[in-house]
Amino acid sequence: QVQLVESGGGLVQAGGSLRLSCSASGRTFSDDAVGWFRQAPGKEREFVAAIRWSSDSPYYGDPAKGRFTIARDNAKNTVYLQMSSLKPEDTALYSCAGPGSGRLQDTSSYSYWGRGTQVTVSS
DSSP, X not given: OEXXXXXXXXXXXTTOOEEEEEEEEEOOOTXXXXXXXXXXXXXXXXXXXXXXXXXXXXXXXXXXXXXXXXXXXXXXXXXXXXXOSOOGGGOEEEXXXXXXXXXXXXXXXXXXXXXXXXXEEEO
């Protein structure tokens, strides 16, 4: 079993930055990935970014390209999502998921989910 706990959300003005953390515990494998997704009220869950524990190659969804950076600290079993140039449309509940395999942009590729951390961007 894998446990995932997100932190770092909050209220920020447009143009600001936040760093989200996803702390993982339990059974993981080096080829597994951790993904970040977000869901705004009334909208479907959306892929943001993912990274494998064994690779430095990240995967980004459209919302993240050019503004967000995903990184991992294997020693801390933590994955970070650095978000910059935030926009009001980035307001959502951000959740991490793992272990991921296959198509990392698909929610079905993940078995466990954290409860999420709220990000609110004011205009």
